Each structure stands twice: as structure tokens, then as C-alpha cells.
Amino acid sequence: QQPVQSPQAVILREGEDAVINCSSSKALYSVHWYRQKHGEAPVFLMILLKGGEQKGHEKISASFNEKKQQSSLYLTASQLSYSGTYFCGTERIIQGAQKLVFGQGTRLTINP
Amino acid sequence: EADIYQTPRYLVIGTGKKITLECSQTMGHDKMYWYQQDPGMELHLIHYSYGVNSTEKGDLSSESTVSRIRTEHFPLTLESARPSHTSQYLCASSARLNTGELFFGEGSRLTVL
Numbered sequence: 641q642q643p644v645q646s647p648q649a650v651i652l653r654e655g656e657d658a659v660i661n662c663s664s665s666k667a668l669y670s671v672h673w674y675r676q677k678h679g680e681a682p683v684f685l686m687i688l689l690k691g692g693e694q695k696g697h698e699k700i701s702a703s704f705n706e707k708k709q710q711s712s713l714y715l716t717a718s719q720l721s722y723s724g725t726y727f728c729g730t731e732r733i734i735q736g737a738q739k740l741v742f743g744q745g746t747r748l749t750i751n752p
Numbered sequence: 753e754a755d756i757y758q759t760p761r762y763l764v765i766g767t768g769k770k771i772t773l774e775c776s777q778t779m780g781h782d783k784m785y786w787y788q789q790d791p792g793m794e795l796h797l798i799h800y801s802y803g804v805n806s807t808e809k810g811d812l813s814s815e816s817t818v819s820r821i822r823t824e825h826f827p828l829t830l831e832s833a834r835p836s837h838t839s840q841y842l843c844a845s846s847a848r849l850n851t852g853e854l855f856f857g858e859g860s861r862l863t864v865l
Contacts, residue, residue, distance in 0.1 A: 641811075642794075672853070681842060682795070684853035727795060729854075740785075740854065741811060744794040 641666055643730045645743035652718050652750050660746045662728030663710040671704050671711040672729035672740060675722075682727060685713075715748070723750045755779050758843050758857035765833055766865050773828045773860045775843030784826040785854070787842045788812060795842065801826055833864045 643664045650658050662671060670689050674682040688704035688711060696702075699716040715722055725745045732739050756777040765771055777784065786799040787810075797810030801820040815837070816830050826845075830837055843857040 674854075681856035681858050682854075684855070687853065725792070739797060739800065739810065741797065742787075742795040747792070 641732060642741055643728055643743040645726075645728055645746050647746060648744070649747040650749070652748070654720055654750055654752055655717050658715045658718060658748060660713040660715075660726050660728075660748075661710060662712070662730070662743055663708075664730050666709070666730075666732065668704070668706060668709050668711070669731045669733070671702070672731075673702055673711075673713050674727045674729065674742075675724045676727065676745075677724040685726075718748075718750050720750050720752065723748055756843065756845055756855050756857045758841075758860050760860060761858060762861050762863075764863045764865065767832075767834055769833050771830050771833055771862070773841055773843075773862070775826045775828070775857055776824050777826075777845045777855070777857075778824060779845060779847070779855065780823065781845035781847050781855075782823065783846045784820065785844045785846075786810070786816075786818060786826070786828050787844065788814065789840045789842055789859075791840070799828065833862075835864045838862060838864050 646661045672687050673685040676682040702713045704711045725747045727742045727745050729740045729742045759774045782803045784801045787795040788798050789795050796812035798814040799818040801807045807818050840859045840861045842859045844854040846852045846854045
């Protein structure tokens with residue numbers, strides 16, 4: 641029931657674009673995206689609540705395809721500060737309780 | 753800036769010792785969570801609470817226990833630490849799950865010798 645992220649790792653040069661995908665075998669109610677830098681806590685980027693929703697945060701945006709049960713995170717003209725591990729989290733209702741379950745993460749390295 | 757605090761940040765302890773990892777938040781959030789994360793790996797939910805006197809086990813089985821006597825406080829206890837417990841433990845809180853972000857503490861990195 642854990643969402644699956646792809647790719648597992650990406651290496652880019654500064655200014656290049658990247659796409660990180662998050663897919664689930666179960667119906668999605670919402671998708672969270674977080675970024676964690678080495679040795680730090682995960683930091684919230686955005687939540688997508690319904691199918692077709694798209695959001696942006698500086699040059700980072702995301703889409704949510706409810707039908708395909710997947711979400712994608714788009715990083716445009718990447719900056720050095722974008723380096724880190726990106727996690728998607730999907731909300732599950734298990735035994736009547738809402739839980740946020742994270743994917744395995746995508747490690748993004750931006751080189752100058 | 754998130755108002756959620758964890759102590760200790762780092763702890764090195766011998767096998768068999770009892771340890772408590774503290775987590776406090778000043779945002780008045782009802783929902784609180786403990787995640788376990790090995791270096792470079794994914795986040796596994798081990799405990800969660802939806803309010804005072806409410807605690808549930810997460811998806812990853814853990815020998816730790818938690819309590820929620822006050823809204824702002826969600827400590828995690830290991831009665832007898834073992835080397836297999838070596839990991840980073842992250843505490844988080846949220847106002848609401850489906851429309852609210854998780855605020856994470858800086859983590860407690862536990863090493864059991």
C-alpha cells in the first residue's frame with residue numbers, strides 16, 4: 641500500500657528540468673510532496689486534493705491524475721537548492737483512520 | 753517556521769537501557785505522528801495519535817510505545833534498547849490530514865551499541 645516513486649535517483653546540471661512520479665495501486669484521496677535535505681527534517685512543498693489539480697511553488701509544480709492514481713512533481717530550471725530527497729505521501733483510510741504513507745523517495749542531485 | 757521540538761537530537765546508548773524520545777509542539781495540533789527513517793531511506797509510520805488519550809500503531813511494527821496525556825506532548829519510549837533500534841526517529845504534527853501539511857521536528861538520531 642506504499643506509493644511507488646520513480647526514478648529512484650536523478651542527477652542534473654543546474655538549469656535542467658526533472659519530473660518525479662508517484663503512483664499508487666489504491667485510490668488516492670490526496671497527495672503530499674515533501675523535500676528532505678541531508679541531515680534535516682522533511683519540509684512540506686504542496687498538497688493536491690483532487691483529480692486534475694495542479695499547483696505551483698516557485699519553479700516546482702505538481703499534478704494529480706486521480707484516474708491513473710498518480711501524481712507528478714515537475715522541477716523547472718533546477719537550482720542548486722533543489723537538491724535533496726523528494727517524498728510523496730498518500731493518504732490512506734485504514735480501519736477508519738487517516739494515515740499518511742510515504743513513498744521510498746527520489747534522490748535529486750543538482751550539479752553546477 | 754514549525755514549532756515542533758524533539759529532544760535529544762542525538763543519543764548513543766548501551767543495549768538494555770530504557771530511553772524516552774521527547775516531542776512537543778506549540779501549534780495546538782490534535783494529530784501527531786512518529787516516523788522511523790534509516791539513513792537515505794523512506795519514512796515509516798510507527799505510531800500516531802489523533803488527540804489526548806488516543807494512540808495507534810502505524811504500518812511498521814515497532815517495539816516502542818507512545819503516550820498522549822497532553823495535546824502538545826507525544827513521547828516515545830523504548831523499554832530495552834537494542835542495536836536493531838538504531839535509526840532516526842522523526843516526530844510530526846498536523847491540524848488536519850487531508851488539507852493540512854505535516855510539520856516535522858528535526859529528528860532524534862538514536863544509536864544503540
